[in-house]
Amino acid sequence: MTMMVAARAIATTTARSVVRSTRLPLQSPLLYVFAERKSHSHTLLIRQMSSEAPSVVTRLQSSGLFRSQGLIGGKWIDAYDGKTFKVHNPANGEVITNVPLMGKRETDDAISSAHDAFKSWSKLTAADRSNRLRKWYELLIAHKEELGQLITLEQGKPLKEAMGEVTYGASFIEFFSEEAKRVYGDIISPTLADRRLFVLKQPVGVVGVITPWNFPLAMITRKVGPALACGCTVVIKPAELTPLTALAAAELSLQAGIPAGVVNVVMGDAPAVGDAILASSQVRKITFTGSTAVGKKLMAGAAGTVKRVSLELGGNAPCIVFDDADVDVAVKGAIAAKFRNTGQTCVCANRIFVQEGIYEKFADAFSKAVQNLQVGDGFGEGVSLGPLINEAAVQKVEKFLQDATTKGAKVLLGGKRHSLGMTFFEPTVLTDVKNDMLLSREEIFGPVAPLLPFRTEEEAIALANDTNAGLAAYIFTNSIQRSWRVTEALEYGLVGVNEGLISTEVAPFGGVKQSGLGREGSKYGLDEYLELKYVCLGNMGGN
């Protein structure tokens, strides 16, 4: 089918594809490696949530996980001046609750609590810390449904995907409960006979943890798991758009026997909280996930007290489909890499490069698969794309689309706000995109898939690397030689070969260039929270 015919066929089915559907999109690859495998009880839960959405908050309240205060030194606290801010449901704009608008004073107290707690937490045996982390993991899993509901409520992602995030987020606590027991030092061969040389590994101290809204649980646990495993204590500042999941997870940490003060949560005035964390010499490390712009500010701010810094920043992932690829595999992988969390993921495919020989075939198959993505309230049955997080996010997508179409890109599917209103956006496919358009230079963070044609392998590599970002990249090819050649040439921290969803707790996650510093998850994730202390034991020939 030619591109024009494909576009017409797609246009006639667009309306059907974007309304709330009662049909489960079994053929959709989006439902989900990260989501739980479908089960009968799971489907029932989604139906129930769909028809009883207003009672979600009541149900969460009765579970004890609906917390709407900050946590400082084990106590649930309002802002000292009583100020609050509203947390909204992005699917309908309703206010879920008010939470304290905290600033410098509350943050300073949270830091003091974490500093006090560090003295005893860091002295526990690794086995003791491990057991408490294990208990926390078990509680997170035991409350997967409530936590999933909370994520859908404040972040908007489909419930099935939200529960997948709980499993994924909890996996970091489980993994690091085990790694806690594997922090080893070293013995170095001495250069002088009467000396013995050792390397001790010790926790860095109090850690400031600043996280984004797109994964309200997993971005916290990926940092707090290794921090606590090493003996550090934390002050968490979750995103103001999604603080409720963080507070529920913190409540479960207390229930797991993690002592008061080890985990603290403050939120409200982000720059005031951030500045207090940066200014404190008691905070020895800051770990941040979020935009590159804020990451740069924090990195500069950390210089004042020479804190260690880990940064997980924005991406601009290329997804390269070579003409020797299996089209079905490439379509499935590209859909998963693009549309997870409605395109609001740092590792989302931002530019889909397709080799000339396969371009039309891929565009056609890809667009047909995108039509099957069901847009709707995350509590709705069969929904695979929720709303964007807020109006600003929609306006950014619109601006990028306008720039692209003005410069010659063509809309093959979607391209505008969804008829559901609010911040829902149609899943969109663009063809004839160029690498110098705005949406190829910056993260789209929305459900827009730009297809960019290329001729040769060298050209694809050059285009893919032509960005300041370097987080995730994806390639689709059936040639093992090409997969290695291209993987080695890509300036990225993660590469998926014939796979669009690659994040896991057991592998290192992080970017190069302006996508960040450091790695999270895996055995390497521990190093970010450990100081090396070299010890020279002298006079070994004496008494």
Ligand SMILES: NC(=O)c1ccc[n+]([C@@H]2O[C@H](COP(=O)([O-])OP(=O)(O)OC[C@H]3O[C@@H](n4cnc5c(N)ncnc54)[C@H](O)[C@@H]3O)[C@@H](O)[C@H]2O)c1
């Ligand atoms: N590399 C990764 O692992 C990864 C993972 C998820 C998201 N991200 C990136 O996060 C971005 C989306 O998240 P976002 O919009 O929440 O990012 P953001 O940078 O706006 O906010 C992230 C966090 O920083 C806080 N913040 C903002 N200004 C601050 C300041 N002056 N001082 C201290 N804290 C401040 C926010 O309140 C929030 O908690 C995207 O760029 C995405 O790529 C990266």
Ligand SMILES: O=CCCC(=O)O
């Ligand atoms: O948005 C970034 C995190 C997503 C992931 O962990 O795969």
